[in-house]
Amino acid sequence: MAAILSYPNPRLHKPAQWVTDIHDKSVQSMIDDMLATLKQHPTAAAFAANQLDYAHPYRITTIHYGRDKHSPLILVNPELSEHTGERTEYEACMSVYPNECGDEVKRFFRVRVKALDREGKPLDFIAEDYLAKCIQHEVDHLEGIVYLQRLTPMRFKRIKQKIDKMQKAMSRKK
Ligand SMILES: [Zn+2]
Numbered sequence: 001m002a003a004i005l006s007y008p009n010p011r012l013h014k015p016a017q018w019v020t021d022i023h024d025k026s027v028q029s030m031i032d033d034m035l036a037t038l039k040q041h042p043t044a045a046a047f048a049a050n051q052l053d054y055a056h057p058y059r060i061t062t063i064h065y066g067r068d069k070h071s072p073l074i075l076v077n078p079e080l081s082e083h084t085g086e087r088t089e090y091e092a093c094m095s096v097y098p099n100e101c102g103d104e105v106k107r108f109f110r111v112r113v114k115a116l117d118r119e120g121k122p123l124d125f126i127a128e129d130y131l132a133k134c135i136q137h138e139v140d141h142l143e144g145i146v147y148l149q150r151l152t153p154m155r156f157k158r159i160k161q162k163i164d165k166m167q168k169a170m171s172r173k174k
Pocket of ligand 1: 051092093094095137141
């Protein structure tokens with residue numbers, strides 16, 4: 001199981017690497033570890049590999065949001081296209097003080113998702129609503145973007161002040 005990286009760790013802004021050989025041991029064991037990490041954090045909707053403490057994270061996300069608890073959705077090399085509609089909704093992130101921080105983020109309502117499953121079989125489907133939001137959040141992670149960067153400047157300023165305050169309080173405790 002991997003530790004979750006916390007904002008403002010610069011590694012959150014480093015894009016994950018594309019998987020070139022799905023059967024490589026390092027890819028398969030990362031997927032197993034991500035699933036174990038997801039199980040360990042029942043409040044997490046999903047994880048992107050590069051928000052976890054891996055030296056060389058791959059472009060992989062595991063999502064159990066809205067899924068049967070025992071079979072999370074595994075997306076390898078996900079790519080989004082055909083974005084339509086919009087929806088502004090509350091979002092939070094396991095890497096950004098999930099119990100204290102969260103805010104409204106504007107996302108597309110519907111996206112087409114192309115990816116591979118863990119056996120290398122191509123997936124191609126339309127995601128809507130909550131699942132679409134979740135996948136957009138995770139693909140952002142894989143590209144080095146945290147949801148804070150999607151906030152309006154005013155909302156970002158407000159949440160950044162909160163984060164700074166919390167970090168100051170934490171360093172005082174040390
Ligand atoms: Zn997140």
